Amino acid sequence: MQLEQVLFTQGFGTRHECRGLIVNGRVSVNNEILRDPYQEVQTADLIFCVDGTPWPYLEKAIVALNKPAGYECSRKPIHHPSVLSLLPAPLRNRGVQPVGRLDEDTTGLLILTDDGVLLHRLTHPKRHVSKTYRVGVKHVMTESMLQKLLEGVFLAGENQPVAATHVQLIEERIFEMSITQGKYHQVKRMVAAVGNRVHSLHRVAFGKFSLPDTLPSSRWCFINKEDLL
């Protein structure tokens, strides 16, 4: 693929802007500055640098973000900045978008991708992709509350009960819970339905992927499809 096309597909601006980056000596591969926009480069395992920052060439990008509180998962946020503002411009330019949504006050693992097929697969209700949350609650979480979450609760506006697939008490007021649906405020509503109240919500896993301890709040990393499914 021509170098200009590489930069263009990876979100570095218009073709004209990408050409500018190259002819101005801002792009290197294997420590060598490449100034010819039409030079052919192999994209397999390619790592190129723009202004010294390394980027892997990725046909589709999948990103794991450790979402802080105070950010909205919408492209057009209303009350708070968008989670997209936590990502570098090339990722925003190539159109990565959140896979499902976390509430503004929910923290933890948010997956974003520009792979429309993957996004559909990860959010389709029939796929039952598991999401695990660490939930802090107002009142002591009783055995009976946990049991009810596993048995299923009715939420307003839903005609089927929704159930957790896994629950585990961590401390008196902290437990983990996995669900496979992605209904609006689902965890908060399920916890309310068993007579408690969510104080803090942190997503620790999505599909097979667990939020790495090494990824601080507000930071992101690339992941592979195989890490998720």
Ligand code: URA
């Ligand atoms: N359930 C909620 O209530 N909120 C979230 O952000 C995610 C799941």
